[in-house]
Amino acid sequence: MTLLKRLMATLVLLPALAFANEEGGYPLDRAPDQGTNLSALQSGAKLFVNYCLNCHAASAMRYNRLRDIGLSEEQIKNNLLFTSDKVGGLMTIAMAPKDGKEWFGATPPDLSVIARAKSSGAGSGADWLYTYLRTFYKDDSRPTGWNNMVFPNVGMPHVLWELEGIRTAKYEDVKDPHEEGKTEHKFAGFEQAKPGKMNKVEYDVAVADLVSYLAWMAEPAQNTRKRLGVWVLLFLGMFFVLAWRLNAAYWKDVK
Template sequence: MNLLKKLIAVLALVPAVTFASEATFPLDQAPNRTKDLAALQNGAKLFVNYCLNCHSASAMRYNRLVDIGLTEEQIKNNLLFTSDKVGDLMKVSLSAKDAKEWFGAVPPDLSVIARSKASGAGSGPDWLYTYLRTFYKDDTRPTGWNNLVFPNVGMPHVMWELQGVRTVKFVEEKDPHDASKTVHKFAGFEQVKPGKLSATDFDNATADLVGYLEWMGEPGQNKRKRLGVVVLLFLGFFMVLAWLLNKSYWKEIK
């Protein structure tokens, strides 16, 4: 029994240790766009144009986008590749073999990425929002890019044309845990080449994309929440009726 308890305790700590290793850079809070249909539609467009070339979303069908206000005709004309159909799953033609050869690893499926990245340091959307906005130029990396949230990341900065090219500045400070060592501390970005969007517009576009990724992880979440409110109101009303009925039954008893 003691051995079982120790095993459970170790397994419970594994996720915390894993996320702690990633969460060395402070996360920014992601704006909640899951109820903004215009933002979700823009996020879907960004997802198809910038993510779906390498990352699949195999638990999502194109026709589910009607839930965010798009018609099947709009989906077909604006978001589908030539050979895809409206009822198809969001898959990619990139083979796992080619992906591993080019990037060193197979790009993960993004169906529930906003939920899987949740940790004690912040929510999944917070992680994605900060990650997508902290790429910087690094010629020592195979792709030419690096990231503050995910150091030595294998993924290139796919939205660099929108954000522009930035380098990062570090300053050396003494390691608080070991005075004989120094650590690199982030000291800001330097814009080398402007992007198509301003910094504010790029942050808004990223928030739309993250909002879509969050919605895609559970497309029925808004309906579920609305239904939950209705159920709670019904239970509250029923509780009052039950209390009045109980009072009526016992009023003659002293």
């Protein structure tokens, strides 16, 4: 029985341990929920097109679907389309996969459903993306010159560095409380080496907008689904009351 309990505990903890090992075990910050904020989604769409769509495709999304977040076809055409793209076209990129692998060490993934793909027991996909985009730091030992706390040794450079500025990671030696004389080299925060176009609050808001858009793009119909879900639950609740009273009326004279 003891062996069985240990096995069950291992199976429960295995996904969380795998996530921690793969992504570095950095604690995730909760992403602001702005799925119904059209202004935030529009801002996020603009950031996505300007900073992400150069290397990452979103081949499951069409530009004209952006009408669902309040943009007109004219606004999409004038502000979010590249020269050769069409309003009804897919969000694809010109970079060949083999070029991306050669330049970054791995082919940049398609971001159509990245917010759902990164969901895990450690947090939602939005939490992962929100923390990831806010934990880049300068690291000259890496080929791109950048590293990340959530995804150590990531091949992706910090594409938003002009907005956030350049930061370095600070480390300090901390005594191990469990083993005398042993110290651990632990992360102690970031240090701003060069300011960006935005201050910290403005940058966090911009990242929140971008992540909100990525979460919306992973399931554009999610707001409609949630609204319909509320009405369905209300209908089922009313139907339950009517069925309950009808059942009581039917059986009241039966002995």
